[in-house]
Amino acid sequence: MNSKKGVTIYDIAQQLKITPSMVSRALSGNGYVNDATRQLVRETAEALNYKRNTVASNLRMGQTKTIGVIVPRINQNFFANVIAGIENIAYEKGYSLIICQSDEQNEKEVKSVNTLINQRVECIVISVSADSYNYKHLQNVIDQGIQLIQFDRVAEDLDTLKVINDxxxxxxxxxxxxxxxxxxxxxxxxxxxxxxxxxxxxxxxxxxxxxxxxxxxxxxxxxxxxxxxxxxxxxxxxxxxxxxxxxxxxxxxxxxxxxxxxxxxxxxxxxxxxxxxxxxxxxxxxxxxxxxxxxxxxYSVDMGKTVANLFFDRIEEQADAIAAKTVSIKPExxxxxxxxxxx
Amino acid sequence: MNSKKGVTIYDIAQQLKITPSMVSRALSGNGYVNDATRQLVRETAEALNYKRNTVASNLRMGQTKTIGVIVPRINQNFFANVIAGIENIAYEKGYSLIICQSDEQNEKEVKSVNTLINQRVECIVISVSADSYNYKHLQNVIDQGIQLIQFDRVAEDLDTLKVINDxxxxxxxxxxxxxxxxxxxxxxxxxxxxxxxxxxxxxxxxxxxxxxxxxxxxxxxxxxxxxxxxxxxxxxxxxxxxxxxxxxxxxxxxxxxxxxxxxxxxxxxxxxxxxxxxxxxxxxxxxxxxxxxxxxxxYSVDMGKTVANLFFDRIEEQADAIAAKTVSIKPExxxxxxxxxxx
DNA sequence: TTTCTATATGCAATCGATTGCACAAATTTA
DNA sequence: TAAATTTGTGCAATCGATTGCATATAGAAA
Missing domain, CATH: 3.40.50.2300 (Response regulator)
Structure with missing residues (x-):
């Protein structure tokens, strides 16, 4: 319980004299597991204060349930609102948000994009910085097979989903x-x-x-x-x-x-x-x-929600064939x- | 280059007829690598558009270089400013930020804490929600050996680093x-x-x-x-x-x-x-x-910077023996x- | 020339969770 | 009662990068 290393499914397995596979199945709900076993596993996990290691899980499953967001300034009302909107929808879907700030600098934006690619986020949402002079880094995102959604300040030439105000x-x-x-x-x-x-x-x-x-x-x-x-x-x-x-x-x-x-x-x-x-x-x-x-x-919060919904619609419909499109939110x-x- | 799966160090190794270990060393700079080999690896990585998989790396290295932040509302000036401050310092240190919003609900806060623990963030920064009635979830963070830093709205009974206004x-x-x-x-x-x-x-x-x-x-x-x-x-x-x-x-x-x-x-x-x-x-x-x-x-942006600096000071000094302390920022x-x- | 050391490389295990496959036990259907 | 399913469990590989250990080669020191 207080060992330095965290508790793993192996610890639970050992304690119950079953295999880690069973523990995994019991906890995730995939595959067949005897009700009694499942109950036992749950109780033991609880008792040992087990916390599933998402990092390991993500690696194995090849997904991260994470969206990366890059904005020029987090503490600018408009962007904070958009982020709040994204967070709202993402939370419902069990997704996490990694937030980066470009500070209006192209260099920082490029680095942030790379960090997010390395983290294997499933989608990058971006409003480009004022001094962005080229968009190779964004093309790169697309080439890596990561969804790219631009909002507000968009690079028009790039063939991506876009959410903008009219x-x-x-x-x-x-x-x-x-x-x-x-x-x-x-x-x-x-x-x-x-x-x-x-x-x-x-x-x-x-x-x-x-x-x-x-x-x-x-x-x-x-x-x-x-x-x-x-x-x-x-x-x-x-x-x-x-x-x-x-x-x-x-x-x-x-x-x-x-x-x-x-x-x-x-x-x-x-x-x-x-x-x-x-x-x-x-x-x-x-x-x-x-x-x-x-x-x-x-309508900044709505803008964020729209962005997030676009992403989820797309992955849920498996329809990556859907053409890039631009959603225009009519400002008032x-x-x-x-x-x-x-x- | 355009296969569905991403490029890994194995692909680079195969192409150069060397082992993945060498590729890893060449790219990370750890251990001995012939200059020529290193150069070759770098070029090939570039050519194949290789992106290191941080998820795998994190798992192996047992670290994530990630800080989790939980605030009641992202789009509230004060919190947005604090987040911006944290981001500033974290970026310099090569750390990423996962942001959660509790919407002033205890339930959402608890879930967010758990998500962050599962993600194995190295530090959780939190300003508790207005309807938080107990702090088991925060105690849990500590028990998991994750740094916990509270700011502004703090649970006083918890023995953690705190950054507050006077x-x-x-x-x-x-x-x-x-x-x-x-x-x-x-x-x-x-x-x-x-x-x-x-x-x-x-x-x-x-x-x-x-x-x-x-x-x-x-x-x-x-x-x-x-x-x-x-x-x-x-x-x-x-x-x-x-x-x-x-x-x-x-x-x-x-x-x-x-x-x-x-x-x-x-x-x-x-x-x-x-x-x-x-x-x-x-x-x-x-x-x-x-x-x-x-x-x-x-001084909200400073508050964020102070929070981040506290964390980095602590891990850099390896001094986890430092007692919990409260830093008070004098408001004006x-x-x-x-x-x-x-x- | 021989021994030693610094450098270069490979092998294989590891991080923790998941899952296809194989097999066994229990249950249903014919 | 035999055959066919449905359940329950284990084994071992896998995701991709890292690293301790072993080995090999080069050059340096003796």
Whole structure:
């Protein structure tokens, strides 16, 4: 009971003078076992405080019941929510989660992928880092016969399951809403254009302007403004123009939108009457700023659940022939005070 | 290269007409290997896209280089931050993280502990769920010879490493600050008293009142008010008293404090002049409410790093004789608008 | 030249659980 | 009662990597 090494099925077998095979069968429920024997094995296992060694079991069975998840930052609301969603479904199915954080660095992402492959996880779920410049490591996952599911930030060229928000549509909706509220000079704070999500959001912006006959001014499009500080700086620049915008869509994040709001307050520019502000992500705080911030809810927990369900559907149907597909979750525009000037 | 089964050291050995032992040595760097052979092995491994099977390796070596983490909710800022902190250190040391979520349910917590034991993780890091009524499952971890580190919400009776905030002191500091600001009738929103952290915060509250000669009114202590809604309800009740409090310390969370603030705004009670409000956790939003909310920063990422470092220190020093100890991280009172009426 | 040592390699056991196959005992069916 | 099933049990191989021990070869020291 207190020996240094753990208790194994051999110990149980020895004690009961039966073979390890029988112990294994009794405990796993596979194959024939006399009820009395099974009962005895269970009791002995309990008494010895036996814990099945999953490592050994996994090796023999050639499976690990483990999903690997790689995100840029664990402690970013959106990703934490997605992970929580995945965990929910995985737990029900008896699967474990190994979590890696790429810290937005390609190198760390590559290493994490390799670790997960080595661990023989059955599926790798990933949202790529901002500085990922190529996707050999992801192709590798596929070559190893491991399921690969991308979400949110996806490498579009790779033929995998993908779960994304319809960023283009959400962005379009946001701009249309601004236009309907009477804003005519709408600026865009955009994210790194090597990531598809940000390109899509930009496209939605462009399409909406075009469809409503508004001109696109290059000056109104600010690159890489995705922190509060960068959002603030961008705003100062934009509001300094002779022909300053009357609305700013922070397509990168709510933090960026917050920076916009703070600068507006600072400059005593009234929101929403003089300036409309729309963010992205529906962070908790957007509800409680004054005015509250209009934003886009990405249904992050649902996204995680969708990802997990895709994996389980696939393995349960044995249908690895199912073509790669993209599931698009429609985000929802949450209209709040920062854009509501026509009441 | 594309056979169904993965490439093993046997495949490499066969190709080079050497033994698997040599391949293992060449790849791991243990034992003598001719440079030429090593080079050849490396190239072949690369060419065949060999990936070492960690499962097999772990079984043989009797280690897993894995840490298990159990938290009530992954997508709660504080916990996500702690996990991020742990991940940071673990990654440097080449360790992986298996994450479980107890959803505040004892049953799920127990199952998660067992899964982690079965996986033979080398350390289990846990913050216990709110409805944990006994700690047999944790005792079990210790009995299995697995390191157990508790953080934040800890079972005090268990003789383990613990990393906590000095909740009592932080709470004391908060109340003292309120008193210094001239508040005299301070109410407390308290959390489930079966959790030590909430008892400690209450103690800090009581000690501060006593030390400053203020009376303790039972009416001013509201149980289990740890969501925004419950905080709001509690506030309505408190402000309805003939002798209503002039300050509310939401020791449970910032969300609760937010509920307080919203009710105050609703009732047109001025914060901080008529009512002081102090929260707990330093959630991002506390900075941007109006007024901003005074709160306690728990240094959550550091907490995660501390936890991980404790584990690595211990295994690196081989010093499992080190007595269980408690590391206390001093939280910091962040003073903001909601309590600053004397400027 | 002989002895010794450092280096290189192979053999076979091991980690712990699972399972196909063989055989025996018990039970059912013909 | 004999033949056919259904159960119960054991044996030994297997999953893939690692490592102690034995052996062989090279070069170095005596």
């Amino acid at each position: 960023n283009e549509q959400a962005s379009f909706d946001a701009i249309r809403h601004l236009i309907e509220q009477g804003y005519k000079k709408i600026a865009l704070l955009e994210g790194p254009q090597n990531l598809a999500i940000f390109r899509q959001r930009k496209n939605g912006y462009l399409r909406a302007l075009k469809q409503h006959g508004l001109p696109v001014k290059d000056d109104y499009i600010i690159e890489n403004a995705w922190t509060k500080e960068l959002g603030a700086a961008a705003t100062k620049k934009l509001l300094g123009f002779n022909d300053a915008p009357d609305a700013i869509f922070a397509s990168t994040s709510d933090f960026s939108a917050l920076g916009v709001l703070e600068v507006a307050n600072q400059l005593n520019i009234k929101v929403p009457s003089q300036l409309g502000i729309c963010g992205y992500s529906n962070e908790a705080f957007t509800e409680i700023t004054s005015p509250s911030i209009t934003t886009v809810d990405q 525009l949450i209209i709040r005070g920062s854009t509501s000037r026509m009441v | 909740n009592e002191q932080a709470s004391f500091d908060a109340i003292r600050h309120l008193i210094e600001q001239g508040y005299k009738k301070i109410a407390l929103l308290e959390g489930p008293q079966n959790l030590a952290i909430f008892r400690q915060r209450k103690n800090g509250y009581l000690r501060a009142l006593k030390q400053h000669g203020l009376p303790v009114k039972d009416d001013y202590i509201i149980e289990n008010a740890w969501t925004k809604e419950l905080g709001a309800a509690a506030t309505k009740k408190l402000l309805g008293f003939n002798d209503a409090p002039d300050a509310i310390f939401a020791s449970t969370s910032d969300f609760s404090a937010l509920g307080v603030l919203e009710v105050a705004n609703q009732l047109n009670i001025k914060v901080p002049s008529q009512l002081g409000i102090c929260g707990y956790s330093n959630e991002a939003f506390t900075e941007i409410t109006s007024p901003s909310i005074t709160t306690v920063d728990q 009172l962040i003073i903001r608008g909601s309590t600053s009426r004397m400027v």
